[in-house]
Amino acid sequence: EPEVTQTPSHQVTQMGQEVILRCVPISNHLYFYWYRQILGQKVEFLVSFYNNEISEKSEIFDDQFSVERPDGSNFTLKIRSTKLEDSAMYFCASSEARGQGIQPQHFGDGTRLSIL
Amino acid sequence: GESVGLHLPTLSVQEGDNSIINCAYSNSASDYFIWYKQESGKGPQFIIDIRSNMDKRQGQRVTVLLNKTVKHLSLQIAATQPGDSAVYFCAENGYGNKLVFGAGTILRVKS
Numbered sequence: 001e002p003e004v005t006q007t008p009s010h011q012v013t014q015m016g017q018e019v020i021l022r023c024v025p026i027s028n029h030l031y032f033y034w035y036r037q038i039l040g041q042k043v044e045f046l047v048s049f050y051n052n053e054i055s056e057k058s059e060i061f062d063d064q065f066s067v068e069r070p071d072g073s074n075f076t077l078k079i080r081s082t083k084l085e086d087s088a089m090y091f092c093a094s095s096e097a098r099g100q101g102i103q104p105q106h107f108g109d110g111t112r113l114s115i116l
Numbered sequence: 117g118e119s120v121g122l123h124l125p126t127l128s129v130q131e132g133d134n135s136i137i138n139c140a141y142s143n144s145a146s147d148y149f150i151w152y153k154q155e156s157g158k159g160p161q162f163i164i165d166i167r168s169n170m171d172k173r174q175g176q177r178v179t180v181l182l183n184k185t186v187k188h189l190s191l192q193i194a195a196t197q198p199g200d201s202a203v204y205f206c207a208e209n210g211y212g213n214k215l216v217f218g219a220g221t222i223l224r225v226k227s
Contacts, residue, residue: 004159031213043160043205045214056212091159095213101167102148102209107159 002026004108006092012114013082021077021111023092032075033093033105034067036060043091049075079113087115126222135193137221139206144187146216148209151180151191153202154220160205163191193223201225 005024013019025032034046047057049067066078075094079086089112093105129135141149147168152160166173166180166189173180179192189206203222207215 006159033213035215042219043207043215043217045216048213050213056214058214098213102213104150104162104165105213105215106162107152109157109159 002028004092004094004106006090006108006111008111009109010112010114012116015084015115016081019079019082019113021079021090021092021113023075023077023108024073025075025092025094026106027073028096029094029106030097031055031095031103031105032067032069033095034077035091035093035107036088037091037110038088046077082113082115084115087113089113125219126224128224128226129196131196131198131225131227133196135191135196135200135223135225137191137193137204137206137223139189139191139218141187141189141206141208141216141218143208143210143216144184146208146210149180149182149189150207150209150215151178151189152205152207153200154205155202163204196223196225198225198227 007022032049035043037043045058047061048055064080068076089110091107091110093107095105096103150165151163154160164175164180171182177194181190203220205217205220207217210216
């Protein structure tokens, strides 16, 4: 069964450094998402991406965050200058086109980001 | 604002019994709801979804019920197995494509 894959599984970074989290969405999906989950808290929406542009973003997704689809298969989340509070699990998700209504989002297994 | 909350943080059931996990949502405009299962070290795994024009949907051993009058969602798991032990999240599709997740319920299956 096709799945969303994320790399790395664990990323340790010094505060203030840039980090790039990588995702390969399911190949025929057209919508891409990033969510995060701080330890012990809810999964929170960060951003959605469609047709090579951001379609929606949350207030968490400030100027320090950016997303990119650099080629036909990868979808990345960049945090420009990491802060301690950026430590969390980051999940990538993808879904099919909405031709017949909203489609379920399928998630990867996440990248654990630890900021020191 | 939008919020989705769960009534029970932990549910313990005997293997073979049925499980019911409940969820309340606050956005009456939500038109799509989804249940996820999350095992330790893994991402949310899709279980079943339901659109707001339905009140019940069945899958394999799982049933989702939607009560729009009281803004309540439930997940029923028949003949619960040890492999069902996980955290279960409900989520609603609010505005646009974003999912708003509940806090999660831990399901523990006793053998």
